[in-house]
Amino acid sequence: MTAYSIGELAKRSGITVRALRYYETQGLLAPLRTESGQRVYGTRDILRLQQIQMLKQAGFSLAQIKTMMAEQAVDAARLLGMQQELLQARLAETDAMLETVTSALRAVREGQTVDLSTLCSIIKQGESAMSEEKWQKVWDTYYTAEEQERWKAAKEAVPEDVQKACERNWPTLIARTEALVGTDPAAPEAQAIVKEWNAMTQVIYDVDPSLMRSAARMYDDMDNWPKDGPVSPFSKEVWDFIKAAEAAAES
Template sequence: MEPILDIATVVRSTGVTSRALRFYEARGLIRPLRTASGRRAYGSGELARLDAILTLKRAGFSLSAIAAMLADRKADLGNQVAARLAELEIRAAEIAETRLLLQTTLSRIDRGEPIDVATLCSLIRCGDETMSEEKWQAVVDRYYGPGEQQHWSDRKALLPADFDPKAYAEAWKDLGARIEAALPLDPASPRAQAYLAEWRALLEPFTRVASPEMMAGASRLYDRMDEWQSEVEAPFSSRVWAFVQAASATAG
């Protein structure tokens, strides 16, 4: 007869907390049996699935990726592994940049430079900004040729002299976060159209100087956010972008 374990025994034998087991169950990753009294009971099949979950988690796979792999015996593991490797390469580059920054800072301290916490924070922020710019440039290089990028640069020169890129980027993040918090939202509703009006007003500095080709190119870039949003910090999510497109279609 197949051994059946209660949740307390599984916790003791695996080291997984009962809370984690319930979370995996809520996500559909495991499906324990129920006793007549309603208590969870784990057979060999669920224990094998739990072992697979924990093993794949050690390699850094997300729970959604693990669910997809366990749900389909013919799952394309090549794509899943390649995606995970790409994530690790990005993380490795970030770690290498941080390590170099800290080594350089330590060398300056060893030379007697008076570096305090505020200076260290400034150095880290500068490093983060540089890495972010390099990542965005890599994405831009993937979707725009040199001529198109030069066209963008020429047009951006037409922006007002007092244009503040950092403040503008923060305004986009704020709007994106507020729309995200409001979703789901009927695109035709007054509230949705108010968000759309705010979106268009924020976009106005660029619509004023951008050519139709530039605007179309930007739309194509964000239509393909799923291809690059894990590489850089976008000002809004693909969910927000899809909402704005739907609200725009409703507004005409």
């Protein structure tokens, strides 16, 4: 009979111990307990965990997954409809990135100069948009399952036109920030950049301010992201410069 401790299951499944415990508090998993109180995961638990992860990858929230797994008969039309909405959202993200690349290409063909930093930022943004599975490894490392649910809810609350505007403007903003790395973070140019930067990120934090600390912790530690994880949209030097500019603004 298959039987794993919580640590063994976390190692075999690639899911953090913290996430497994959270799934249990949400009623998604119900492992047996030994006399000493240790969790024991059997075949049924492993199958449920696989279902949870597949539905999560399909874009469903934990609340939605709990409802679906509790139903005796799956509502196929509802399930497929939700998957359709997810794919349409991903398509919209890809379209927004394509629009950014197309605009940059048009500028080049019209004789405008596009510097290397901007080109690299656009490419990085494109890589990030197409690497959902790689990003999940970072999110699982730095965010609890509950925080991930809050991130998803906060993003969904941001108007679509605002999201698209941010996606279009990020590459240029990052490139402009890279060009200032090494300069005085208290200088007017740096202070203008950090105001733009904060305005872009604030659209999420206005919905849920508690997410700001988790995001800062994740980027503070970007040098230790999983080796098979995503390419960060900006360098550690850019992040450190933004933090220094913020500190200068507060002093």
